Amino acid sequence: MSEVENPQVENPQAEDPMRLIHLLRGLTVELDLFGAEFAARNGLHPTDLRALIHLLDAGRAGEVVTPGRLGEALRLNSAGTTGLVDRLERLGLIRRERDPEDRRKVRLVVEDRAMELGQGFFGGLIGDLVGAMGRFDAAELATAGRFLRAMTEVVAAARRE
Template sequence: MHLLRAVTVEFGLRQAEFAARNGMHPTDVRALICLLDAARADEPATAGLLGGRLGLNSAGTTALIDRLERLGHVARVRDARDRRRILLRVEPEAVRLGREFFGPRIDAVLDVLDAFDPAERDAVRRFLTAALAAFAPEPGA
């Protein structure tokens, strides 16, 4: 548990460092991660999804999106399937900045993971999935 906490603390410090270097708030970085994760999972990235995942109210979510849009990190785009719905898209420059900063760290972790056999990777995945579930908010909370 102490190692997991240490990893999360270090990751949080790197997020704060990235935010400061790029004129952002740490919440902005968490928002970008959330939006990238939604895109990776092929989930529609709406303001509601973002606010719900970050625990923000409607006004806070709007202010966050406005700030990210002003910085050129996020664009609001109409949903091609439902023109009434607005989706959020992380802009390529934000992806480039993130890859430039976090890429070497991510690559180092992936190199370690590559040395694990499939059973070890499965054990790590099961552990991290269970740890995430233990810390996730209770439904309806």
Template sequence: MSTAAGSPADRGTEMETVHLLRRVTVEFGLRQAEFAARHGMHPTDVRALICLLDDARAGTPATAGRLGTRLGLNSAGTTALIDRLERLGHVTRSRDERDRRQVLLTVDARAVELGQAFFGPTLAGMAQLLRTFDDREAAAVRRFLLGAYAALSGETAD
């Protein structure tokens, strides 16, 4: 017997999926904290590196202001974070060639290598799993994740 969309049985399945996403998110957070501890970092440092790498992939200039906004930090907290990442050799600052008043942040290649060594096998496993999905399934997963991100962040999903 099938149930109508929106019925209690469907909502149970929907919530099961939402709770599963939460479990995945918690597990990612635990792995990030483990990585941070191994490399003398704070978990916020790892989140900052992820934000900076996301900006680089998107071709978006990474600035202190943008990073602070994304992490919910004030100016002083953002400066302390960037100073710490720079001291650890994970981030460099450079002047924007188009606007010399603006300072751009770049993740150092060594930091990328550390991240690849730790997270690479897990991410490769996830990519391999996605390759088992047909185009419609993969599109549905992507649409759900973009929508979940938009619901959490208040930003419009791309």
């Protein structure tokens, strides 16, 4: 019997939790860098990209986004938010529209150009990711999903203290 046996009743191929932690962090680092490089290549700042993602998500969910909501989501104060919206509007990615029902509000409307931009770039990556998922069967994907949800839940809980 080698000393490799019986590491608390587990097999030698068992995944070390710390390895998984580092994998999680490594993945987020890669995704961040990917986003940052995409942003830089298109004359955007990281914040602009995050804003765009938020706007596209909200649009897909059919929600109306105002500068206030956007700034809150991105943890910007009102001055920073105005600057951000100015930038995105100047780039032709979004458009301001006064809300006819409450004229204090401004609706941020995403232009087609922004969707094409997001699609054209992230679309390729998403396709590759989905392709790589093809090497996993349904049960494995379900396990991965459960795992990701569990980890996300922990981080979100930690964030709320």
